[in-house]
Amino acid sequence: MTFAFSIETAGQQTESRPDLRNFESQTLTLQHRVHQSIAAHTEFGPERILTQDNRVKYTNAGSAETATEHLDEVFQLMRQLNQFGVGSNDLGRLRDDGMSFKLALRQCLDLVVASLNGGSLVYVELGPEPVKTAFILSTLTELGVDIDRYVAVDINPMSAAPMRAALKQILPDLPMQFITAPFEAFRLADILEPGAPAALVTMLGFQEGNDDPYVVNKWLRSIARSGDLLLSESQLYAAGQIERIPSFYAHAAMRRFSRLAFERAVHKDLPSLNRFFLLPVPFHDGESAFVAILGEEFEDTINGRILHVSNFCLKLTLEQYRHYRQLGGYFDITGETMTDDQTLHFQLSRRV
Structure with a gap:
């Protein structure tokens, strides 16, 4: 290379x-x-x-x-990358007692639990991938969170079968829904009934970087309902x-x-x-x-x-990432965690 x-x-x-x-x-x-x-x-x-x-x-x-x-094969390649990230105790860590990628994700899930105040949630994954998702759902369940249902949105139709198989191993009774659609065509309000629990919408794997931040801002504000949480992952320019x-x-x-x-x-x-x-x-x-x-x-x-x-x-730099998340006043940032090297970043925000 x-x-x-x-x-x-x-x-x-x-x-x-x-x-x-x-x-x-x-x-x-x-x-x-x-x-x-x-x-x-x-x-x-x-x-x-x-x-x-x-x-x-x-x-x-x-x-x-x-x-x-x-x-x-594309789905499996992304799975390999996440196995490397979640399986490592050293990725992003500069000190023996420092913050690794896995620990940063784990601490961000603590922020999710604190934001729910004991309520259940609908887990909505934009671009599903089984390794990181299994880790997140297992951790949330261990922390006492009730997962009402799982919704996956993906343009790759090959993701549904391996996702279903992976999640049934950890949450066999979890209701699942798979939607093959581009993100810009998806609205949570169209599929969730009135009174449904708040959603945790996840956009992981640096996906936000694949399009202009204004465009992504528009997608996310249209997807989430007022009060829904957004968990995002990025690789920063540090x-x-x-x-x-x-x-x-x-x-x-x-x-x-x-x-x-x-x-x-x-x-x-x-x-x-x-x-x-x-x-x-x-x-x-x-x-x-x-x-x-x-x-x-x-x-x-x-x-x-x-x-x-x-x-x-x-x-983006950390300052730019925060700026574009808050653009237009649609999301409030409620918490962030990142690795020692300041390059791998998890952000939790709430749709206003």
Whole structure:
């Protein structure tokens, strides 16, 4: 894997507060901004960069493809990453008695329990994955929380069967509902009856970084009802710990994920070189953030060296992450935990 870093804009982030009213008509998508950033900061010109929406890798919707083996493999790769995270007592820890990823998640669940005041909850998972979910639900149950039901929302239809099997091992009588839909099409108010318990909506695995923070803000405020909790996980851009970001993308599961996206979009048998970049992207409000870009470089007989972008994910600073969560006043942050190295972050907020 090769690495390319561009950090010349790191000191130019501002504290401006944008006006959301004209956002949708004013801004390019994050995909287009990533394309522009690669062209501006790397050896690849705009005509030699192939990008696609992040969600294409998780669904066959909109394509003539019917095979689902690659979708199952994508799900299993994400499962491997979570097994590594939840199974480690050292990830993110700098001291023997410090805060690891697993401990940070565990302490954030204590905040969830405190916020419920003894009530039950509907567990709603945006982008289901069994390892971390099993850990969370087992921990909440041990802490005395009554889980009313489980709802999973995913564009990958291959997630339902392994999720059902994993959760039945720990909560065999738990009612489960699986919804195959994009997040922007889902509303909790449409599926929960009046008087249903408060929901704990989870968006884990750095998923928020896959789209513009304004767009994610819109999804989440539409999904959650007033009083519902939101538990989110992010990888932050933390000064002094920048190497943690490429280290994550160098994991074998992420490299395979990148190659799988390339095989599906370009060619299964064409050789490629795995590439990683950490580059700045501007937002229309004057703020800028860094985006981690994973791709495959390959040779084209006509155009020469081409970069296929297999994944991109925003890495906001802690201040930016808090700012975009509270944008528009739809969510109040009620608690946060993070690892010693300040890069792995859990945040609990409540829908106003």
